[in-house]
């Protein structure tokens with residue numbers, strides 16, 4: 001099913017904004033002391049760069065959302081994400097501690113970040129995750145704290161996570177059939193994930209409950225009626241995410257991308273749907289309600305309808321690297337400066353410089369697309 005197919009590229013999509021602007025490409029490097037690393041001559045001849053004010057990039061986009069990967073490990077092996085035998089795990093001493101994560105989050109919230117999502121790998125395989133949730137939920141100025149999980153441990157942990165201050169949850173689920181669940185995750189535990197989802201329903205503070213399905217041609221088409229029924233029957237916002245070339249096996253091909261537009265077309269044959277107006281331009285999902293009010297479905301279309309223009313996200317990997325795009329080919333180290341004794345102002349300046357260089361867009365649809373320097377589970381999707 002996930003064999004190799006020829007890649008087909010879409011026409012060149014280079015905006016005039018990108019062509020006209022000279023991108024600063026000099027990477028930050030760190031001497032043992034973080035202060036020494038912040039060389040004032042290091043690329044900042046740009047008169048528009050400011051060392052204070054809200055966190056924003058050179059293209060004028062404000063950064064308000066942070067995705068934190070708490071581990072690169074996972075108990076599943078989803079075929080579109082990780083090889084069967086797993087990957088080389090990060091050494092424990094490179095993984096940021098909860099104290100380090102809380103410190104970085106506090107600094108970033110002080111610079112304008114409002115939304116934090118915990119992810120991985122599988123975030124719930126990290127010991128005592130509710131402890132981190134409690135530490136982060138207490139940070140003044142943070143508006144939402146959410147979690148993306150494969151759902152395996154939710155049956156046991158949903159209550160503790162809600163009590164610790166988690167405000168939203170995304171559960172990844174690609175099929176409602178047991179054998180297909182086994183095929184895609186390489187684990188036979190659909191029932192357990194459904195029980196985990198049901199457990200979330202018991203905690204009204206965990207809303208909305210989102211169910212995210214990666215849409216793969218040849219796999220997802222026959223799931224559409226069942227997912228529509230799930231969205232109508234349960235308080236779950238079911239969303240389809242286009243398959244992206246960020247899989248650990250590098251098996252992605254364009255012809256395996258089942259677009260959100262195609263799924264929407266199929267769903268409309270089953271039920272009338274009404275578009276829900278977008279209230280936040282940085283929202284990645286285009287949502288639709290069933291015309292009879294019975295539920296909501298959404299479509300995240302990074303391949304067929306890229307939403308880079310309004311992107312407000314950065315990512316922090318489990319080993320303390322800032323990635324300003326899912327498809328970044330370079331990263332900025334914050335673990336090094338922090339562990340070398342940088343104070344909050346110095347760490348903030350490292351973060352601000354990284355954000356300033358945020359990529360204008362991903363290049364999935366461009367000839368010569370270069371894959372990201374790590375795969376999804378190593379970055380934190």
Ligand code: SAM
Pocket residue numbers: 074080081119120121122123148149150170171172212213214241242243244245246247376377380381
């Ligand atoms: N383990 C957790 C989970 O599965 O929800 C969190 C980490 S996982 C990397 C985050 C999200 O990335 C999941 O919704 C997963 O389905 C999605 N994902 C992984 N590989 C993908 C790919 N190649 N294309 C699109 N989405 C992908």
Ligand code: SF4
Pocket residue numbers: 074075076077078081082120121122150172376377
């Ligand atoms: Fe694990 Fe999530 Fe990747 Fe599946 S998508 S292998 S659950 S990290």
